[in-house]
Amino acid sequence: MGLIKKLTSITLLSGLILLLSYQDANAYLDPATGSYIFQLLLAALLGAAIAVKIFWSNVKHFFLNLFSKNRDAGPDQEDDD
Amino acid sequence: MPDPTKKTTINPGSFRDPSGFIFTREETVYRQVNKSYQNDFDLLISSGLYQKLIDKKLLVSHDEVEIDSGQSELAYKIIRPEQIPFISYPYEWSFSQLKDAALTTLRMQGIALKHGMSLKDASAYNIQFIENRPVMIDTLSFETYREGSPWVAYKQFCQHFLAPLALMSRTDIRLSQLLRVYIDGIPLDLASKLLPVKTKFSFSILTHIHLHAKSQSRYADRKIKSIQRKMSKQALLGIIDNLKSIVKKLKWKEVTTTWGDYYDQTNYSSSAAGHKGELVKAYLEKISPANVWDLGANTGIYSMIAAEMGIPTVAYDIDPVAVEKNYLGCKQSDRTNMLPLLLDLTNPSPDLGWENRERPAALKRSPGDTAMALALIHHLAIANNLPLPMIARFFTGICKWLIIEFVPKSDSQTQRLLGSREDIFPNYTQDCFETAFREVFDFDRSEKIRESERTLYLMHKR
Known part of the structure; x- marks a missing residue:
């Protein structure tokens, strides 16, 4: 977990540097621009995080299904939408 | 069949969305779906998203009716949604009511993405309580998802839900009343100032509120090059998942007030x-x-x-x-x-x-x-x-x-x-x-x- 947290921090820091390095000035955008750009930066980080989460969830359920009779149980009952 | 001579009153709060509007006639609430929203409305139905959300009791159901709204030249359809017994607003909700409304919004967004649609608003005012459950009342809030697009309602979600919940949980439960002052949600720079410093050590609050606020202020009056970057659906799901997990984690700390006991x-x-x-x-x-x-x-x-x-x-x-x-x-x-x-x-x-x-x-x-x-x-x-x-x-x-x-x-x-x-x-x-x-x-x-x-x-x- 420690390693993941460190990696997260480093990636986040890189994101921040990227955020602060936007300097081009060509087109005016409304005040929501900051939110928009921020979301794009966050996307890379959290996209990777969910990929890892789904991978571990699949691994966990592979083994759970192997040893359990309840093969229909999904990874997250509440979110089986 | 409604009497054509009866008066139609357009809801004075229903002007922000060009997709349609709410009107009242003979004490019944209707919604006009404008032609400009036709494709999205058809997709909502044909993709199965509408039925899925109804089955999950997340969206208010409706019937299509034929009555005159007074602006029929714009109309694609008129719908009569299930009537809401009592309208309440986020500044009147308790912590868990706002939290449940937030989770309902995120859950709907997750389901919408699976049906090729996305929520274009994440306004707390789109949620009402029916039978003590938070339900989405704005049927016109779903738009076609375009691969590569970020979530347009991300900022609004943070302002309407995440910021007040974080403030109520980490600073003081009474701060929900800021929603009464700021009708489009609590400005993130204000939330960032009011939250205790230790929240900067929570990854999700640090990013979605503190850094988000910094990014907003940095680009507030800045001219920048038009943005070409896109985000994958996986990344979008990552953001929704992270928001869901932080909202779930936020807890109301019981304090002794005059009346609680x-x-x-x-x-x-x-x-x-x-x-x-x-x-x-x-x-x-x-x-x-x-x-x-x-x-x-x-x-x-x-x-x-x-x-x-x-x-x-x-x-x-x-x-x-x-x-x-x-x-x-x-x-x-x-x-x-x-x-x-x-x-x-x-x-x-x-x-x-x-x-x-x-x-x-x-x-x-x-x-x-x-x-x-x-x-x-x-x-x-x-x-x-x-x-x-x-x-x-x-x-x-x-x-x-x-x-x-x-x-x-x-x-x-x-x-x-x-x-x-x-x-x-x-x-x-x-x-x-x-x-x-x-x-x-x-x-x-x-x-x-x-x-x-x-x-x-x-x-x-x-």
Whole structure:
């Protein structure tokens, strides 16, 4: 977990540097621009995080299904939408 | 079939979205779907998203109808949504009500993405409580998802839900009232300033609030090159998943407030409380009201009597802790007839928004049939210096029937209120109370509550 947290921090820091390095000035955008750009930066980080989460969830359920009779149980009952 | 000569009134709060609008006719609420929203509306139905959300009880259902909205040239369809029994707003919700509304929004966004659509708004005002469950009422909030697009409602979600929840959880539960000031949600720079420094060590709060706010201020007045970057659906799901996990983690820290443990501190015996309950029930049975507003409901002990009789009941209280306990209690026991809401009767939610007509005041929203004011009058008259005739007049404006408890000055609870102040209330007597209320109400019943000095009245407006 420690390693993941460190990696997260480093990636986040890189994101921040990227955020602060936007300097081009060509087109005016409304005040929501900051939110928009921020979301794009966050996307890379959290996209990777969910990929890892789904991978571990699949691994966990592979083994759970192997040893359990309840093969229909999904990874997250509440979110089986 | 509605009468074509009847008047159509466009809802004054329904102007932000060009996809359609809400209008009322013969006290029924309708929604016009404009032609500009036709493709999205068709996709909502054909993709199966509408049915899925209805099955999950996340979206209000509707029927298509054919009536004139007054702007038919723009109309693709007119729908009649399931009618909402009582409209409430986020500044009247407890912590868990806002949290459940936030999770409903995120859950819907997750389902929408699986059906090739995305929420274009994440406004807390799009959620209403039906049978004590948060339900999306804006059928026109879904748009076609375009691969590579970020979530347009991300900022709004942070302002309407995440910021107030974080502030209520990590700073002070009373900060939900900032939503009353900021109609489009709490500005993130303000939330960032008000949150304790230690929240910067929470990855999700650091990113979605503190850094998000910094990014907003950095680009607020800056000209930048048009943005070419795209984000994958996986990344979008990552953001939704992270928001969901932080919202789930945010907890309300129970604090002791004046009212949260009121029933542990009351001065009457269980026999008196039982008798009071019996009287409330008998009075309600006599009048069979269409709805009940319990004012000063606390955790809803007496509102429950009305709710259990099948009467739609709004349980108002000034204390966020009491409202929270009431909501959680209703949820746990699956009580669907009661809506606990936060309201300071001495300063109720006012008319807000554009022209002061966007979000109507609490007391104007729906006519109350019966009001209950149990153990309330001494707080209004003594703690708030309100003369009895003014209190009587107030009740004539909100109800037809009134169940009201008179708490005399000799009662130890009234004595507590007088404990730290001079008694400037020579007119606070049962005789004066009756005289003031007889001016505007006819009395139907009055009974002494056993083993107490209090009296419970049933009266109706003249």
